[in-house]
Amino acid sequence: MHSPRWVTQFGDAARHAERYRHGRVFVAGDAAHIHFPAGGQGLNLGVQDAVNLGWKLAAAVRGRAPEGLLDSYESERYPVAARVLHNTRAQTALSRPGPHTDALRDMVASFLDTDEVRRRLASMITALDIRYETGGAHPSTGYRVPDADLRVGDADTRVHVLLRTGRSILLCHKWIPDIAGWEDRVDVVETHDRAGIRSATGSGGVSTPAAVLVRPDGYVAWAGDGPGDGGLTEALTRWFGPAA
Ligand SMILES: Cc1cc2nc3c(=O)[nH]c(=O)nc-3n(C[C@H](O)[C@H](O)[C@H](O)COP(=O)(O)OP(=O)(O)OC[C@H]3O[C@@H](n4cnc5c(N)ncnc54)[C@H](O)[C@@H]3O)c2cc1C
Structure with a gap:
């Protein structure tokens, strides 16, 4: 040399x-x-x-x-x-x-x-096994969201493409939770296929939720199955502050 x-x-x-x-x-x-x-x-x-x-x-x-x-x-x-x-x-x-x-x-x-x-x-x-203490009862909370394929509207996209805005996303399928007061900080994304949410929340035997709140850094802050599945308001407040 x-x-x-x-x-x-x-x-x-x-x-x-x-x-x-x-x-x-x-x-x-x-x-x-x-x-x-x-x-x-x-x-x-x-x-x-x-x-x-x-x-x-x-x-x-x-x-x-x-x-x-x-x-x-x-x-x-x-x-x-x-x-x-x-x-x-x-x-x-x-x-x-x-x-x-x-x-x-x-x-x-x-x-x-x-x-x-x-x-x-x-x-x-x-470092794919990191789990933060984000709160929330669903087994996927605290884990990083994999770059799952999603169908949104007429287009194919991926979770990490949606995260490029630097904003939080609420990914949902067949149920759109009410996040009035947080729309300025969280983008609601309705996907047509449950498979995308399943890949995003871990395919390893955990139940697939109907909605997943993903922080801007790609970690699951909350996941739930319907209006009775509490904790979304707490998660929104904890990570993004009170409703506007
Ligand atoms: C031999 C070797 C091999 C490695 N291989 C890998 C690898 O394969 N994969 C991997 O993930 N990581 C690897 N790393 C580690 C990785 O390179 C570092 O963790 C990473 O570069 C750190 O990035 P950083 O931006 O925090 O710091 P740095 O890359 O050190 O950047 C800090 C910058 O600040 C500048 N700076 C310092 N003081 C001042 C000042 N007062 N004013 C203005 N500028 C200043 C420095 O010049 C430098 O450009 C390796 C490290 C080494 C040494």
Whole structure:
């Protein structure tokens, strides 16, 4: 190797800011957490910090952030980075030279022959298994909405395309909940096929709700089956403030 265009250095330090917020100052990305790059998790972690914080900051700037919304940035994102620091420390430990670590690495590698272990590690490294404490009783609440295919009007679209507006969406099928007072913050999207909602709320054995409230960062804030299925008003108020 010769004539480098750019040089830098990195090590295996694992550090985590004690707090993500100090008054009007927030830290995100590598300013909040650094770790050994094992598993290629750092960029995703930082982007997800920003996506989590962005819509909350926008609500605060517009003067309509509900109490505690900005603080939920740290309470939601801190544990996610702590887990990445933990798993990268474990991966660093597995990389050490010497016969003891060689034996440990062989054993861990043999565990990876098991599908369940592979699934668990893949969910952790990709961060697709994150669940925030969003409230709501449906098993899909708190999880990220997959990019499910949807039929809306005469067009085919996808959940993540609808989220590009940076606004919350209330996805519904055959039942349009009354969200009077929140239409300025939440887009109601009626879809013709229940399959789209099923994919968006997890196909793994959970009941498919008739309506799903998705936060602007793509996490389920509420899901329910009909007018008697309470909690929607609480979820709207908790995440978007009181009705206008
Ligand atoms: C060797 C290596 C491999 C990696 N591989 C992966 C991978 O495969 N996948 C993955 O997801 N992640 C990977 N990462 C991690 C990923 O690169 C970082 O997590 C990510 O780049 C952090 O982005 P950031 O915007 O938070 O910080 P940075 O990318 O560090 O951006 C901060 C910017 O701020 C600038 N800056 C600093 N101080 C000031 C100042 N006072 N004024 C103005 N500007 C300033 C810096 O110059 C820099 O451009 C890797 C990291 C390393 C070191």
